Amino acid sequence: MLQLVWFKRDIRLFDHQAIHHAVATGEKVLFMYIAEPSIWQAGDLAKRHLTFMQQSLEDIQQSLRKIGGELYVAIGEMESILDDIYKMYGAFRMHSHYEHGIQPTFDRDLRVKRWMHEHTCLWTEYADFPVVRGKNAPRRRDFLKEWIKEPILAIPRQVFSLSTVPNELTNDLTILESLQVPGEEKAIDIRGGEKEGIAYAKRFFEEKYMRYNIDMNKPYVAPSSSSIISPYLTWGNISLKSLMRAVQKHMKHLKQTANPSEYDFLFEQLKSFQARLEWRSSFVQTVENFPMMHIRSLDSRFEGIRHQNPELLNAYIKGETGFPFLDACMRSLQQTGWINFKQRAMLATFGCNVLLLDWRVVGKVLAHAFTDYDPGIHWKQMQLQSGIDPKHHIPMHNVIKQGKENDPKGEFIKLYIPELRHLDDTNIHEPWSLEINPYITPIIDLKQSMDDHKKLLYGIKKNGHASE
Numbered sequence: 463m464l465q466l467v468w469f470k471r472d473i474r475l476f477d478h479q480a481i482h483h484a485v486a487t488g489e490k491v492l493f494m495y496i497a498e499p500s501i502w503q504a505g506d507l508a509k510r511h512l513t514f515m516q517q518s519l520e521d522i523q524q525s526l527r528k529i530g531g532e533l534y535v536a537i538g539e540m541e542s543i544l545d546d547i548y549k550m551y552g553a554f555r556m557h558s559h560y561e562h563g564i565q566p567t568f569d570r571d572l573r574v575k576r577w578m579h580e581h582t583c584l585w586t587e588y589a590d591f592p593v594v595r596g597k598n599a600p601r602r603r604d605f606l607k608e609w610i611k612e613p614i615l616a617i618p619r620q621v622f623s624l625s626t627v628p629n630e631l632t633n634d635l636t637i638l639e640s641l642q643v644p645g646e647e648k649a650i651d652i653r654g655g656e657k658e659g660i661a662y663a664k665r666f667f668e669e670k671y672m673r674y675n676i677d678m679n680k681p682y683v684a685p686s687s688s689s690i691i692s693p694y695l696t697w698g699n700i701s702l703k704s705l706m707r708a709v710q711k712h713m714k715h716l717k718q719t720a721n722p723s724e725y726d727f728l729f730e731q732l733k734s735f736q737a738r739l740e741w742r743s744s745f746v747q748t749v750e751n752f753p754m755m756h757i758r759s760l761d762s763r764f765e766g767i768r769h770q771n772p773e774l775l776n777a778y779i780k781g782e783t784g785f786p787f788l789d790a791c792m793r794s795l796q797q798t799g800w801i802n803f804k805q806r807a808m809l810a811t812f813g814c815n816v817l818l819l820d821w822r823v824v825g826k827v828l829a830h831a832f833t834d835y836d837p838g839i840h841w842k843q844m845q846l847q848s849g850i851d852p853k854h855h856i857p858m859h860n861v862i863k864q865g866k867e868n869d870p871k872g873e874f875i876k877l878y879i880p881e882l883r884h885l886d887d888t889n890i891h892e893p894w895s896l897e898i899n900p901y902i903t904p905i906i907d908l909k910q911s912m913d914d915h916k917k918l919l920y921g922i923k924k925n926g927h928a929s930e
């Protein structure tokens with residue numbers, strides 16, 4: 463019987479359960495990626511993601527060819543592609559990972575499940591992440607303990623490929639470029655692919671991690687000490703399990719080799735990275751449990767209080783709000799496709815709580831810009847940062863204070879706002895205090911907006927309505 467490997471957000475060959483189980487049958491395997499308009503045009507994905515996906519697919523296509531395989535792609539809805547495969551080959555077995563996404567992927571998986579059932583085909587899904595599903599699922603913590611012990615799977619030495627496939631499928635990956643998705647085709651620094659992902663991980667363990675905690679909040683130096691592994695985890699170019707096991711291995715190695723005076727410090731850096739890898743799945747779990755996280759507020763009392771303001775939104779997107787540190791962060795993100803956590807939180811809270819724009823709109827702007835956009839993490843973070851998660855406080859970062867703390871000399875600002883390069887660190891964060899402001903006039907009165915909106919949001923949180 464034909465075995466089908468359906469790639470989704472798991473574009474790699476190493477430690478890939480679906481590939482392992484399909485190849486282990488000894489049958490012919492069809493490897494495919496389907497670019498579904500219902501997913502790619504749902505609104506949260508952008509050209510940047512499609513480019514990263516295409517690069518990732520090119521990489522595994524090369525690797526598959528070396529072991530006798532071929533990767534096919536198509537643009538279309540899954541059920542229609544499955545129809546074509548069924549017409550040519552009859553019943554087949556499909557292997558894929560569990561996708562933990564928002565409603566469009568959740569609904570698509572239900573449709574595919576129905577199709578498979580109606581055609582008496584078997585679909586096996588494998589857990590790529592320590593995230594649980596279903597009423598009778600074990601507790602996530604217990605599942606994690608077992609999941610992390612599972613064997614890491616090698617790339618198969620040889621696979622048996624098909625000689626003919628339905629016309630709808632092609633091995634010409636450039637067809638993906640014809641799919642209409644929002645956003646401009648901008649060159650960004652981060653390139654997709656399994657080999658790239660492995661190189662990022664290697665660089666982190668060899669050199670970058672040593673200043674991980676110290677630099678993570680400072681955007682000028684964060685790229686040299688953060689892993690920037692997020693796009694590779696998001697698109698599955700690297701397996702989370704193998705990365706978590708690599709952290710354990712490096713911790714052991716450190717114990718054996720580090721100078722005792724440095725050991726505690728270096729161990730702390732790895733521990734902090736390890737904790738974040740674990741947080742990742744707890745965030746994804748919340749979206750698995752509530753796939754409407756991108757649309758519905760966890761606390762509905764906050765619905766309807768935020769406004770649409772195209773002018774403010776446009777200035778925010780372009781990094782032209784008049785607040786140098788905030789603008790530098792947005793411009794950097796738009797150009798490079800990545801920014802560190804602290805500044806993501808600042809960008810989100812400024813858009814949602816200071817400008818009081820709809821958190822879904824701000825969330826989409828940031829999703830389009832983050833190469834690592836992962837619905838599982840992103841929408842939960844957006845709800846947290848906009849203060850509508852009932853279990854948390856309402857964050858309201860002061861963008862001037864943040865700039866002074868995390869970019870005291872204005873080096874990051876100067877990198878992205880050349881017109882401020884001549885200013886010294888006393889003026890660069892508040893250029894409007896100079897006799898002639900060499901920069902854009904701020905689009906809002908920061909203190910006033912923060913005070914007003916704090917009152918409004920906390921009023922709702924405490925009393926269900928705004929305070930007088």
Ligand SMILES: Cc1cc2nc3c(=O)[nH]c(=O)nc-3n(C[C@H](O)[C@H](O)[C@H](O)COP(=O)(O)OP(=O)(O)OC[C@H]3O[C@@H](n4cnc5c(N)ncnc54)[C@H](O)[C@@H]3O)c2cc1C
Nearest residue numbers: 688689690691692738739742803806807834835836840843
């Ligand atoms: C508003 C907002 C939106 C975000 N959206 C995304 C997103 O779409 N995709 C995404 O991968 N991360 C998102 N994050 C979390 C975090 O900012 C990024 O994971 C991190 O900055 C990526 O850089 P890194 O790979 O160098 O991280 P590192 O610091 O090296 O951490 C290693 C890995 O741990 C995970 N991780 C780190 N921090 C967090 C966190 N706070 N929450 C959950 N997982 C974490 C990521 O997978 C990351 O790659 C968001 C944060 C905020 C505030």
